[in-house]
Amino acid sequence: xxxxxxxxxxxxxxxxxxxxxxxxxxxxxxxxxxxxxxxxxxxxxxxxxxxxxxxxxxxxxxxxxxxxxxxxxxxxxxxxxxxxxxxxxxxxxxxxxxxxxxxxxxxxxxxxxxxxxxxxxxxxxxxxxxxxxxxxxxxxxxxxxxxxxxxxxxxxxxxxxxxxxxxxxxxxxxxxxxxxxxxxxxxxxxxxxxxxxxxxxxxxxxxxxxxxxxxxxxxxxxxxxxxxxxxxxxxxxxxxxxxxxxxxxxxxxxxxxxxxxxxxxxxxxxxxxxxxxxxxxxxxxxxxxxxxxxxxxxxxxxxx
Amino acid sequence: xxxxxxxxxxxxxxxxxxxxxxxxxxxxxxxxxxxxxxxxxxxxxxxxxxxxxxxxxxxxxxxxxxxxxxxxxxxxxxxxxxxxxxxxxxxxxxxxxxxxxxxxxx
Numbered sequence: 022x023x024x025x026x027x028x029x030x031x032x033x034x035x036x037x038x039x040x041x042x043x044x045x046x047x048x049x050x051x052x053x054x055x056x057x058x059x060x061x062x063x064x065x066x067x068x069x070x071x072x073x074x075x076x077x078x079x080x081x082x083x084x085x086x087x088x089x090x091x092x093x094x095x096x097x098x099x100x101x102x103x104x105x106x107x108x109x110x111x112x113x114x115x116x117x118x119x120x121x122x123x124x125x126x127x128x129x130x131x132x133x134x135x136x137x138x139x140x141x142x143x144x145x146x147x148x149x150x151x152x153x154x155x156x157x158x159x160x161x162x163x164x165x166x167x168x169x170x171x172x173x174x175x176x177x178x179x180x181x182x183x184x185x186x187x188x189x190x191x192x193x194x195x196x197x198x199x200x201x202x203x204x205x206x207x208x209x210x211x212x213x214x215x216x217x218x219x220x221x222x223x224x225x226x227x228x229x230x231x232x233x234x235x236x237x238x239x240x241x242x243x244x245x246x247x248x249x250x251x252x253x254x255x256x257x258x259x260x261x262x263x264x265x266x267x268x269x270x271x272x273x274x275x276x277x278x279x280x281x282x283x284x285x286x287x288x289x290x291x292x293x294x295x296x297x298x299x300x301x302x303x304x305x306x307x308x309x310x311x312x313x314x315x316x317x318x319x320x321x322x323x324x325x
Numbered sequence: 326x327x328x329x330x331x332x333x334x335x336x337x338x339x340x341x342x343x344x345x346x347x348x349x350x351x352x353x354x355x356x357x358x359x360x361x362x363x364x365x366x367x368x369x370x371x372x373x374x375x376x377x378x379x380x381x382x383x384x385x386x387x388x389x390x391x392x393x394x395x396x397x398x399x400x401x402x403x404x405x406x407x408x409x410x411x412x413x414x415x416x417x418x419x420x421x422x423x424x425x426x427x428x429x430x431x
Contacts, residue, residue, distance in 0.1 A: 050395065051351060051369070053349075053351065053395060054351055054369065056391045056392075057349075071364075071366070072365055081366060084370075139414070
């Protein structure tokens with residue numbers, strides 16, 4: 022077999038299996054190889070022997086072409102994109118369910134608060150209406166309340182939400198980093214791809230964070246935020262009416278203000294509102310029960 | 326030896342050689358042939374594939390005697406890739422030597 026026959030044989034085996042440009046390139050490489058061998062004083066037969074069977078050579082080339090097409094950057098990026106699509110889907114599902122849970126919880130909490138307030142109003146109104154001590158200090162206190170409410174709503178809650186979401190995205194991002202790194206180190210892709218992917222992931226998580234934040238805040242604001250502000254202002258004026266003396270009214274104010282500085286969003290806040298609203302009426306209720314008890318006792322005595 | 330494993334090791338050797346300086350195909354084959362008994366036909370597919378992956382760039386140099394030589398030059402991405410597989414290789418050899426030492430002790 023001559024050099025010409027050998028190259029022709031390889032060309033025949035590769036024809037229609039690789040692109041023309043590629044085939045030309047391969048043929049050029051083997052021609053160079055033969056020329057170099059010749060320069061080193063090797064005969065054509067020796068070079069052919071060192072190259073091996075043309076079928077084997079063609080197989081090698083084709084075998085190397087195929088996995089290379091599987092391992093190319095585009096296929097890797099495809100895998101990455103598919104992976105992120107799945108991840109974002111699951112994350113979005115989780116986000117939706119949590120958002121639903123949160124809104125459900127807030128709705129329940131607000132309902133409870135309403136019920137409690139209605140009960141309280143029924144029990145206290147007839148007794149407390151005539152007493153109404155209008156202390157001079159109370160207007161200043163009530164004017165402070167809405168400011169606190171707006172600060173909570175527009176400053177503290179968003180900041181807390183951002184911090185929380187950042188934390189979540191950092192945790193998820195770290196987990197994703199480890200998964201991706203362990204996966205791609207086996208495929209032995211370049212570090213650049215991994216870093217590009219990480220940047221992509223962090224951007225995606227940042228986006229998800231922003232979406233989550235907006236969903237939560239929108240729901241929060243629409244459902245209960247304005248009601249809450251109303252509750253804070255109205256509740257304070259009502260409590261003010263209930264307080265038996267000016268001093269007691271002031272102390273009753275000091276408590277809720279401290280409590281409102283505590284951090285968690287919506288539901289806890291509402292629970293605390295509920296607690297502070299249930300505390301004051303305990304005194305008047307006891308009085309009512311006592312009166313009724315005495316009446317019943319008298320009635321029993323009369324019967325006897 | 327497992328052909329896939331052999332191919333991977335050969336790939337790393339080729340990259341390591343070219344990272345030290347631009348080389349043409351026959352030079353690579355010869356440099357490897359000094360150390361090991363390889364099938365010279367397998368080197369060209371490796372060179373082509375690594376070029377296709379973007380780890381090498383090529384340029385032709387006309388020579389006075391004979392054909393133009395195609396030189397292979399390592400790209401920055403190729404260098405990163407080589408660093409990575411070199412790091413992995415270190416891990417593998419460490420592990421294997423540890424296991425082999427453990428067997429000797431038993």
